[in-house]
Amino acid sequence: MRAIGILEAGGPEVLQIVELPEVHAERNQVRIRIKAVAVNPVDTMLRVGKKFDQNNPEPFIVGMDLAGHIDEIGPDTKTDFRIGDPVIAMTLPRDGHGSYRENIVLPVDAVSPAPKNASIVEASTLSMNALTARQSLDQLGLHSGQTIGVTGSAGCYGGYVVQLAKAEGLKVIADSSTKDRELVTELGADIVVPRGDDISEQIRKVMPEGVDGLADGAVQNELAVGAIKDGGSFASVRYWEGTAERDIKFHRTSVSDYFQRSDLLDQLSKQVDDGTLTLRVAETFAAEQATEAHQKLEAGGTRGRCVILL
Numbered sequence: 291m292r293a294i295g296i297l298e299a300g301g302p303e304v305l306q307i308v309e310l311p312e313v314h315a316e317r318n319q320v321r322i323r324i325k326a327v328a329v330n331p332v333d334t335m336l337r338v339g340k341k342f343d344q345n346n347p348e349p350f351i352v353g354m355d356l357a358g359h360i361d362e363i364g365p366d367t368k369t370d371f372r373i374g375d376p377v378i379a380m381t382l383p384r385d386g387h388g389s390y391r392e393n394i395v396l397p398v399d400a401v402s403p404a405p406k407n408a409s410i411v412e413a414s415t416l417s418m419n420a421l422t423a424r425q426s427l428d429q430l431g432l433h434s435g436q437t438i439g440v441t442g443s444a445g446c447y448g449g450y451v452v453q454l455a456k457a458e459g460l461k462v463i464a465d466s467s468t469k470d471r472e473l474v475t476e477l478g479a480d481i482v483v484p485r486g487d488d489i490s491e492q493i494r495k496v497m498p499e500g501v502d503g504l505a506d507g508a509v510q511n512e513l514a515v516g517a518i519k520d521g522g523s524f525a526s527v528r529y530w531e532g533t534a535e536r537d538i539k540f541h542r543t544s545v546s547d548y549f550q551r552s553d554l555l556d557q558l559s560k561q562v563d564d565g566t567l568t569l570r571v572a573e574t575f576a577a578e579q580a581t582e583a584h585q586k587l588e589a590g591g592t593r594g595r596c597v598i599l600l
Contacts, residue, residue, distance in 0.1 A: 293391035294580045294598070295349030299340045302584035307577065308349040313395045315364035320398050322377060326414035326574075327389045328355035328595040329583045330446075336383060337584065351388030354381055354545075355595075357404055357414035361393070369398050376404040378559065380417040382549055390580070392600055402555035405562035405569075412569040413562075415446065415595040420558045420567065422545040423450035423505070426525035427458070429541035430503035434459030439493050439517050442507025443479060444470035446595060447527060450567060451505045452477045457566045463493055463501060465508065473593060477568065490516030506530075570594030 295308040315321040333352040340350050360375045371377070379394075379401045381387040387394060404413040426447075432438055438455050442448040443464035455462050456478040464479035465486075474482050483492040489510055493501060500519030508514075511530045515538065518524055523539040524532060532540025548554060561567045572594035575583040583596040 291392040292577070292600075293349070293351050294353075294577055294600075295351045295388075295390070296337055296340065297349055298342065299338055302334075302337070302581040302588065304337065305580040305584065310349070310351075310391060313393055315362045315367070315395050317364050317366050318398055319364040319367065319395050320360050320369065320371060320377075320401055321362035321393055321395045322356065322358045322379065322401065323361040323393055324356045324358040324389060324391060324600050326357050326411045327353045327598050327600065328415040328418070329587050329598060330354060330418060330595070331587065332418075333383075334584055334588055336388075350383075351386075351390050352383050353389030353391075354383060354418040355414055356381060356389040356394065356417070357410045358600075360401075364398075367398055371398070371401070376410060376413070377401050378404045378413050378417050378555065380421055380545070380549060380555070382546055390577075390598065390600070397550055399552045400550045402552045402559050405559045407563045408569055411574060411597050411599070412571055413559075414597055415569050415571060416558060416562065416567070417555060418545060419446040419595075420450045420454075421548045421551070421554060422447050422527060422543060423454055424554055424558065425545055425548050426451060426505045426527070426541070426543045427454055429525050429543060430505065430523045432458075432460055432503050432523075435461075436502040437461040437463065437497060439497075439501040439504035439514070440464040440479070440507065441485070441489060441504070441510050441514055443474045443477070443482075444593060445507055446570065448505070448507035449474075449477050449570070451507065452479055453567050454561075457561070463497060465489055465492070470593070487513055489514050493517035572596050574599055 466474040503523040
């Protein structure tokens with residue numbers, strides 16, 4: 291089968307079309323004919339940082355998001371899925387399951403129905419970022435009426451945090467550049483503050499006592515801690531351990547922990563259909579244009595995901 295892989299770490303130009311062996315579903319597995327994959331920052335980081343085993347020069351396949359159709363169900367697999375059903379999933383490329391390929395075999399409990407009101411291209415942008423947002427909110431442990439700060443709110447993760455937090459009755463204070471202010475407001479932020487290195491001061495201007503929790507999509511780390519009240523909570527998406535100050539609880543969000551959580555992904559898919567979550571596609575690219583898709587993401591400024599069609 292055809293895939294997009296790398297044979298050496300490097301810039302976007304190392305992405306190339308490769309051939310992989312065909313795969314088949316076994317018990318408690320399904321095979322998906324992938325139609326669209328979203329390009330995420332983690333894809334570019336793996337492309338640059340992958341260390342190859344010289345004794346096993348297999349092409350490495352990046353990609354965590356996918357949307358497509360069920361095209362094989364493993365024997366004795368109990369599932370409501372049928373051949374041809376549109377589905378979404380998150381994969382773990384470090385385990386050899388990168389999504390930039392035509393077919394992939396996954397555990398059935400890692401797969402969810404695609405949103406009914408979205409195209410396959412749109413659906414491919416949901417799984418990884420929305421599950422990451424879901425995990426950060428679960429870690430923060432806030433309840434209706436409390437206040438959350440969100441950095442990087444115009445991005446995919448940050449946007450999902452804003453929308454999920456609003457659905458749960460939280461008051462949202464989100465950062466934004468001038469050009470993204472309208473977008474962030476439309477996503478549901480109650481208060482929008484200027485983004486920048488003074489984010490803690492900006493949030494304290496509108497919330498002097500500090501927010502109850504903060505989801506740090508912009509990876510500002512210690513620059514954002516000052517926005518949180520004593521005893522509050524902080525969720526980091528890049529494994530930052532925190533500063534151990536003022537009884538703040540620091541959480542490291544690792545979405546791989548939510549692999550095979552189709553119960554959560556099912557709910558997120560339903561939240562797209564009921565209007566809670568908004569799917570955003572910046573641009574689509576053919577498989578042969580994967581280099582251009584990575585270049586566009588790395589250039590910055592995209593609002594929504596670049597999607598590669600397979």
